[in-house]
Amino acid sequence: MSYDVTTQRCGLAALFDLKGSRETIQNWAGDVLPPFPDGPNTRSEKNETELFHIGRDHWIVRSPLSQEDTLESRLNPADCPPDISIVRISDTLTFFRVTGRDTLDVMAVACPLDLHDSVFGPDAVTHTEAFGLKALVLRYADGFEIAVEQSFGDMIEDYLIRAIS
Amino acid sequence: MLLIPCPYCGKRNECEFIYGGPVGAKRPDPNAVNDAEWVEYLTVTPNPQGPVQEKWWHARGCGEWLVIWRDTRTHDIMEAPDDAT
């Protein structure tokens, strides 16, 4: 059986891991970040920069790679207040985009989470499992993204090809 | 398969969690117990037929640690310790 699904291995993005109180991070980062997402495991977006709320006092910010230097100079991790943590993690994650009519079927092979709209809404993002690995899973209007630790990139690419063929 | 209630993420599949051991027995004063009792405290985990209090780590999720009461006969999870009585 084959699925009507397209998978794409995405290039690098600018990624920063943010930990600490929302107020302190907000004060430090100013308007370089989108508005903080309200709910747990949701995301917000402004000017191509996205903010993922992936744990208590824990966020990931993602921008196009071309904005990495700007973001780094604005977030200024080396000088940030001692009670927050800002770490550039751009080269630690590999993202895959899964789109097409049968996307949910393929995601169900990969991931134990209930990804139906009613449970995993349009702005949902969370750490969970994909093919047995810790993975970040995001919903988009036309499908999903899966991010895994970059050293597993080739393996997950292979798994996705096998899952859809 | 257990659905474990994470305080941050809500109910999640058991495979996202790592078992963190039982919520410990009260630590005895090592000078007031004999060797056998001390070894028992260090190595023997509670294994009741009924509610047991356990720590779990949402390692493949948000990273939160949590404590649940689980009934070993039914696998029912009671969210708060008071519910287990």
Ligand SMILES: [Zn+2]
């Ligand atoms: Zn969680």
